[in-house]
Amino acid sequence: MTRTFRREEAASTGSNTSESSELDTLLIGIDAGCLPVFERLFDAGRIPTIERICSEGVAAPLESQIPPWTPSAWPSIYTGVNPGKHGVVGFVGYDGYDWHVTSNDDVREHPIWTLLNHHDRSSVVVNAPVTHPPDEFDGAMLPGFLGPEDPTCHPDGLLDDVREAIGEYRIYPKYTRDDDSLPDDEKIEEYQNLVRMRGEAFRYLVDRYEPDFGFVQFQKTDTVFHEFEGKEDYVDRVYEATDAQIESILESCDPNRVFLVSDHGMGPYEGYEFRINEFLRDEGYLETTTGGKGMPSWTPMRRRLREGEEVETWEPGRFARALSVAARFGVTASRIRTALERVGMADLATAHAPGGVTRTANEQVDFAASEAYVRARTELGVRINLEGRDPDGVVRQDAYEQLREDLIRRLQAVETPDGEPFFETVAPHEQYFHGDEIDQTVDIVTIPADFEHVISEQLVDGDYFGPAEPWNHKLDGVFVAMGDGIDESAPLERAHLFDVAPTVMAAMGVPYSDRMDGGIVPVVDPVESTTYPAYDDHDEERRPETNETVTDRLADLGYMN
Known part of the structure; x- marks a missing residue:
């Protein structure tokens, strides 16, 4: 898809074309x-x-926004709209229960x-x-x-x-x-x-x-x-x-x-990791399998990217598929590792194991059979497998609201091992997202208390909690403005991520889009908004094939396992 605008005369918009090269x-x-x-x-x-x-x-x-992670927050900064409008929620976009690395073609604004x-x-x-x-x-x-x-x-x-x-x-x-x-x-x-x-x-x-x-x-x-x-x-x-x-x-x-500007802040975490899919399984909302691909796995995709291959998603290799079959008979990767640890070979075996083995040779989320699940921890929320929206949706439309309310109540009651509420907020997605792409987001937003805890999508049999990563994202980033037309004496307590795009455009003396969710930070003179041509998604074939170097680097960052 090509997203360009026909240029109009500056007089028709009231803007002045700069003649300077500065x-x-x-x-x-x-x-x-x-x-x-x-x-x-x-x-x-x-x-x-x-x-x-x-x-x-x-x-x-x-x-920052929810979720305050790079692939969703930066598009919000440079489009000025929430993820329910631009459509990017995480490091991967979803095609039913399959996935692809998020790209510019997922940005719908x-x-x-x-x-x-x-x-x-x-x-x-x-x-x-x-x-x-x-x-x-x-x-x-x-x-x-x-x-x-x-x-x-x-x-x-x-x-x-x-x-x-x-x-x-x-x-x-x-x-x-x-x-x-x-x-x-x-x-x-x-x-x-x-x-x-x-x-x-x-x-x-x-x-x-x-x-x-x-x-x-x-x-x-x-x-x-x-x-x-x-x-x-x-x-x-x-x-x-x-x-x-x-x-x-x-x-x-x-x-x-x-x-x-920044997309979010950073700080130490002193809380816990909550394995929410394990909880959902015990509560009866989530089904598992040992015969699928599991959650998005960056390890095998990254190796293919590094080798110059172009792929749209991860498919398990021959060895991983063989272990997937073995897992159906109880021969799982975790059991293999336990056995190897006894003879001191676990680390060596892990270093040389083909990518994806731990995904295919362990119990995994059965997306199509589950009522609700977490796709990725960085989405900060639970997805409901809804009939008519998801390919094999098992939750009827008329049962959606009741199931969501029940889930919200159960998650609100989750406590840390110290007896404190794990979540600061558990809420319907419409409290945080709105727009034509809201179905790309989660159905229930789950925000850990004070951003001191993290959620995990991984299944760890019978164990809900573990230690959190020592440093991770905080909600407050930074906004700084300096130079011509900036009122540097203006009192400013805080701004919002969605305010960046309209403020930059106002500082340049051009109208911002009336579809933007933010406003002009009062350090620049206000300008009027205007209606720009709507985003036109007419060429789905433009989506790039997933290049394995990308997924490699995402794994390097530790965002996905």
Whole structure:
């Protein structure tokens, strides 16, 4: 599907076409950036450029959305709408009970750069998540996270051009997360190298295309917490590298105004992991099987991606299928591991086992036969297998509301091993989502208390709770604005994720879309909204095939098992 706008005369929209080649507006994305992380780094003198932007401009917490994870939250930032409108909920999109890696073709709303294109404003976008394959617009797009290692860019041939100009350019690290052959110090050097690539590519493309709007996103500021459990020295080095690139971008591009935003915050977790599918099974809502593919498995998909194959989903290999058959007779991966542990070979066997074995050789969720289940922990909610919506829906339409109410009550009553409520909120999805794509979301939203706990989709026989990952996402990110037209003395307590897109457009003097869910943050002068051509999904064949390098890297991040 091609998403472009016919350009109209500037007079018909009331906008003024910029005749200057200077960068009018710069949007910097720092994944997981937040004031608590920044403030420690400020005190240590580690990120002077970010500190200057925050102190000279206006800074406030930026409330994220539900779910506050990269693949859903960044599309909300650059479209200004909730997931019920843009349609992206997690790292994978679902086709019935099967799945594909989320891509730009799952985003059902126009981003800032195509709206600006309607007003003869050009853009350069580097490393924005969920932008592969790219839209067509006046400018350049170098897609980021969730795209393949060698993504299709806009215009064609851009990636080769960038590599010729700056040298090596990659989206992902050279190593995988489970690679123990590389010392941690060298892994952090690779993170710093990737950060440098973002800055150099962005500066080159701004110089070449002379855009009005620029957006560059840094992802490793999030990943360093997940992979290295928040180790301060490693966090410091990644944020220092990011700060240095931002400094170089400001010096080289000299933007009139700067916005710095994040998709969510980051902080320590002191709570529990709750294996919610195990609970749903015991409550009688979920059925299991030993003959299917299980939950989305990144391990086998990533290996095929790295080998250059293009696949739409994971299908178990011959060995995994054989173990799937064996599991029906009680020979499961967990039992095999127990036996191997007795002779000291479990780790060796795990290291050399084909990907997907633990998926196919263990008990799994039977999606089609279940009434309710959790598809992925990052969706923060429960999906109901509804007749007429899901391919083999077993819950009748007239039973949906009652079943949902019953589930909500049971989940609200869940307590941690310490006797405290596990969930802060358990609510119908319409309290958080609205729009034509609401069926892509969960039916019941489940928010752990204070974001101190996590939920897991994994089945662990008879065991509901385990330790939480030590660092994970918090609800408050950061919003910073500085420069021409920014009221830097304006009192601002907080802003919302959905406010970013309309505020950026207002700062550039163009009307924002009346479909946006956010409003203009009162640090810029207000503008009127207008109606833009609706998103037109008319070419389903445009969805890219899943490239295995993508799924590899998602596993490296630890988002999916």
